Amino acid sequence: MKHLFHLFLLSLLIVSTASAQKISSAFFDHVDQFMKSEVENGLIDYGALKSNTRLSAIIKKINTADLSLLDAQSVKAFYINAYNLQVINEITKAYPIDSPQDVNGFFDRMKVVVANEKMTLNSLEKKNLLNVYNDGRLHFVLVCGAHGCPPITSFAYKPEVLEQQLESQTILALNDPDFIKVDGNKTELSEIFDWYPSDFGGSKSNIIYYINTYRKNPINKSTKISYYTYDWTLNDVNNATNEVDEVVTKGNNATRYIVSSTVPKGTTESKLFNNLYTQRTGSGGELTDRSTFFTTTYSFLYGATDRFNIGINARYRRVRNDLASSSPFAVLGSSEAQSTRQGLTAIGPQIRFAPVKEWSNFSIQSSFVFAIGDDLKGNNTEPFIDWDGATWWTQIFNDFPIGNNFSLFTELDFLIEDIGRSSTGHINRFSTPVTAILSYNPTPKSTIYALSGFSPFWQSDFDYFYQLGIGVKYQFTPNIELELLVTDFNNQFLSSIGGQATTFNIGYRFNF
Numbered sequence: 001m002k003h004l005f006h007l008f009l010l011s012l013l014i015v016s017t018a019s020a021q022k023i024s025s026a027f028f029d030h031v032d033q034f035m036k037s038e039v040e041n042g043l044i045d046y047g048a049l050k051s052n053t054r055l056s057a058i059i060k061k062i063n064t065a066d067l068s069l070l071d072a073q074s075v076k077a078f079y080i081n082a083y084n085l086q087v088i089n090e091i092t093k094a095y096p097i098d099s100p101q102d103v104n105g106f107f108d109r110m111k112v113v114v115a116n117e118k119m120t121l122n123s124l125e126k127k128n129l130l131n132v133y134n135d136g137r138l139h140f141v142l143v144c145g146a147h148g149c150p151p152i153t154s155f156a157y158k159p160e161v162l163e164q165q166l167e168s169q170t171i172l173a174l175n176d177p178d179f180i181k182v183d184g185n186k187t188e189l190s191e192i193f194d195w196y197p198s199d200f201g202g203s204k205s206n207i208i209y210y211i212n213t214y215r216k217n218p219i220n221k222s223t224k225i226s227y228y229t230y231d232w233t234l235n236d237v238n239n240a241t242n243e244v245d246e247v248v249t250k251g252n253n254a255t256r257y258i259v260s261s262t263v264p265k266g267t268t269e270s271k272l273f274n275n276l277y278t279q280r281t282g283s284g285g286e287l288t289d290r291s292t293f294f295t296t297t298y299s300f301l302y303g304a305t306d307r308f309n310i311g312i313n314a315r316y317r318r319v320r321n322d323l324a325s326s327s328p329f330a331v332l333g334s335s336e337a338q339s340t341r342q343g344l345t346a347i348g349p350q351i352r353f354a355p356v357k358e359w360s361n362f363s364i365q366s367s368f369v370f371a372i373g374d375d376l377k378g379n380n381t382e383p384f385i386d387w388d389g390a391t392w393w394t395q396i397f398n399d400f401p402i403g404n405n406f407s408l409f410t411e412l413d414f415l416i417e418d419i420g421r422s423s424t425g426h427i428n429r430f431s432t433p434v435t436a437i438l439s440y441n442p443t444p445k446s447t448i449y450a451l452s453g454f455s456p457f458w459q460s461d462f463d464y465f466y467q468l469g470i471g472v473k474y475q476f477t478p479n480i481e482l483e484l485l486v487t488d489f490n491n492q493f494l495s496s497i498g499g500q501a502t503t504f505n506i507g508y509r510f511n512f
Helices: 002-019 025-038 053-063 072-094 121-133 136-140 159-174 204-214 251-255 328-332 492-497
Strands: 111-114 117-120 181-183 186-189 224-227 268-283 286-303 308-323 340-353 362-371 390-402 406-419 429-431 434-440 446-457 463-477 480-491 500-511
Touching (some): 025 072, 053 072, 053 111, 072 111, 072 121, 111 121, 117 121, 121 136, 136 159, 204 224, 268 480, 286 328, 286 340, 308 328, 429 446, 463 500
Parallel strands (some): 186 224
Antiparallel strands (some): 111 117, 181 186, 268 286, 286 308, 340 362, 406 429, 434 446, 480 500
């Protein structure tokens, strides 16, 4: 038995060793041959690559590479080639497209395998290269598949000549008049310098000093710096023409998170959204009472496929009824006061899917949550906190980019609440909320938006609500986002008594 166990361990070792690809000079030679044959003046024929078995063979080596015996320079060269080839491979799989940005989460959500490790392209660029080597020249050899990047080379990056290659490509880029645009005392830079300022010294003077280190004609230190819009047009040989076509630029739209898209296969999305709704009511024109609801909604999705996600949705609530003069934020305080209540009130499964492959910004999300707890609708001693029955909420999302820095998000909902708990034993409330959000992205990481929403309630006594609001979002990283929103809220009841209602919202998003 002991010998069998040792034999089993030996078999595992043999299998794992056989599956790992030792990286040697032959790997870099194969990449070099591939680049020489497939890159033409910084462009690639992606359509022809769909049937290219050499690319798939090289990608397989990248997937299973064993880097344990490589020196630092060889590892650096490997990761540069791995990044460029993974970009080419993923574009080829999605082709025909006009831009890598047409693929949902191409850089920050979709995952590739490099040296037996799953990672996003952004992670490969930052964690395996920029953060390790602290070398700004990497930005001029890592190619994102678009015209805005420095052009892809028709050779591989090799350890023995890597230093010379990095210097050469940096000199070419920083002396290219289409990359560094100097006009008198004005200089337009690629947004690469705006997105990664710390890699070039951080401050304006340091960035100019870095650029001038490589330029034949130095930029004046007092020059006025601005950033031209990044050109995300695919570096496809089939897009090349003798005339200047309309450039596919997406500006700050290019890096924003698309709420309406599905989560790519193998990745997750977690959202925590906090909504504080407070209303003041009364009679005879005097507002005497305040009711406040604080709702925390947690949503989790996992990409089972690129177009189908599964997850859960849960709701936690606190409620407080008080005098109109009280603070709406008192609901976040002690729950021992009179007319207060709190608890987890609902939880259930959730799905999101993209029914049309070509419409990457169109999706449908549906959740069915079950009520948790007794007498959630309230009784003689406790206030209303939620519905006693289940809730089925289906949301139809769509997103439309408008130019380079604006976008329009639309949402149509079908909301069925308190299922099976009405006096007739059937559905209690059915509504169809409609929401529109116009967003402006002043920078790649920030968003300012205006929200409008209207919801009719289709019941015997017709009712409605509407809200108007303004919000901001900030992406600390492509995977972490903070959102703040304030809205003015009204409905038929509040209008009839001259009441007032407001919502305060804060949300967090995490993608991994």
